Amino acid sequence: MINNNNINHSERAQQVINKIVNALVARSEIGAPLASLYLLNNPDHYTDHTFQHLPWYKFIHGKYVTLSPVVNYIHCPKEYESMCVYDWVRLSRKETLAKSFVSESLNEESPEEVSETESTSEDESDNDIMKQPIQSETETSVPANYYHPLETHPLYHSHVFHCVKDCTNIVANLSGSSLPKCNENEKESYSKCMLTLFKPWHLGLHLKNIEESWEATFASHIFTPHQSEIMHNMETKHQCRDARDDYYALIEKR
Numbered sequence: 001m002i003n004n005n006n007i008n009h010s011e012r013a014q015q016v017i018n019k020i021v022n023a024l025v026a027r028s029e030i031g032a033p034l035a036s037l038y039l040l041n042n043p044d045h046y047t048d049h050t051f052q053h054l055p056w057y058k059f060i061h062g063k064y065v066t067l068s069p070v071v072n073y074i075h076c077p078k079e080y081e082s083m084c085v086y087d088w089v090r091l092s093r094k095e096t097l098a099k100s101f102v103s104e105s106l107n108e109e110s111p112e113e114v115s116e117t118e119s120t121s122e123d124e125s126d127n128d129i130m131k132q133p134i135q136s137e138t139e140t141s142v143p144a145n146y147y148h149p150l151e152t153h154p155l156y157h158s159h160v161f162h163c164v165k166d167c168t169n170i171v172a173n174l175s176g177s178s179l180p181k182c183n184e185n186e187k188e189s190y191s192k193c194m195l196t197l198f199k200p201w202h203l204g205l206h207l208k209n210i211e212e213s214w215e216a217t218f219a220s221h222i223f224t225p226h227q228s229e230i231m232h233n234m235e236t237k238h239q240c241r242d243a244r245d246d247y248y249a250l251i252e253k254r
Contacts, residue, residue: 054089054172056179056197071154074202077147077161086197086230090170091163094155095146168226181238182231191218198227 055069073088080088142148146160164170180189191214192207199221201207208217223231 049169049171051171051173052090054086054174055176056174056193072149072161075150075153076202077149079147080161080163081202082200083163084198084200084227086172086227087166088163089172091166092161093164094159094161096159097142097157179234179238182235188214191215194218194231195221198223198231 069089072092072094073085076083076088076092080092083091142160146162148160149156180186180193182190195201195207195214195218199207208214
């Protein structure tokens with residue numbers, strides 16, 4: 001361990017103890033946020049905003065499974081059909097109905113209309129994201145401010161939706177590949193993406209006419225000031241990344 005014969009036994013022992021202590025501390029030390037997360041179940045970060053997951057790529061390119069945010073939006077309750085994708089993901093919440101109400105609703109239909117595979121997929125696929133079932137006072141009606149999705153939704157009988165009060169602190173966290181840039185090379189893709197996120201739609205024809213281009217439809221659509229601000233922030237983020245890449249490229253040339 002320590003082979004220096006000029007050091008007395010006391011100093012050798014002290015060095016060994018120091019090495020042992022340093023090794024143990026390095027292996028056992030964890031940050032306060034991580035300890036708080038595991039021991040107290042507190043969040044690992046604190047902000048004045050709440051973030052909702054928005055896989056934007058699935059909305060644009062139609063890549064989704066049977067139960068997904070895309071299905072929830074396309075078949076959302078009529079009361080919320082005027083909402084755009086961005087606001088729907090931010091504000092909508094899905095809840096499970098009480099079992100007694102679900103059973104009563106299913107009994108009203110013939111057995112042929114409700115398949116076992118549908119109910120099984122609902123339980124297994126959506127179980128991990130559902131909260132506890134909501135209970136109404138009578139358990140025979142949907143609670144106030146909660147609405148069934150359209151009958152074409154796979155979870156029509158078992159779940160309801162409601163939207164929380166709009167607040168700018170609730171932000172959609174866009175995930176997936178990078179958003180298109182607002183430049184000449186990506187103008188068509190950019191227009192398609194922004195219209196999909198900020199213009200209400202439930203069918204492709206709601207976004208634009210077949211004869212029109214995405215760019216022309218984007219230019220004619222009137223966005224709200226808040227939506228325009230969000231799009232401006234998205235583009236600012238692209239510009240910051242481009243400036244960073246240009247700076248690193250300049251450093252490498254030196």
